[in-house]
């Protein structure tokens with residue numbers, strides 16, 4: 001599983017954060033310590049043969065960017081990025097033991113938000 005540094009089958013919050021920090025650094029193409037929307041999605045593969053994202057994809061990307069950019073200054077700082085990282089981890093860690101494994105995360109992501 002991604003971010004499982006010591007390969008014990010689950011990811012601790014420390015491993016998770018280290019992975020996300022490394023990801024932030026990779027995404028920050030110009031190294032100014034913050035991500036523009038272009039930087040954040042530069043590595044998102046386009047669907048099919050189209051180089052440009054579809055309108056729908058672009059809309060999803062914008063709303064994701066706005067979600068991360070909590071102070072709405074048009075850039076996502078490491079602090080903002082890591083705040084979302086914490087939320088993602090908490091969402092996956094169903095039994096709240098500070099570790100996430102693949103099955104747990106898959107189950108968490110499949111849970112639909114409060115329908116029925």
Ligand SMILES: [Ca+2]
Nearest residue numbers: 028032034035
């Ligand atoms: Ca940047």
Ligand SMILES: [Ca+2]
Nearest residue numbers: 069071073075
């Ligand atoms: Ca911001």
Ligand SMILES: [Ca+2]
Nearest residue numbers: 093095097099
């Ligand atoms: Ca857990």
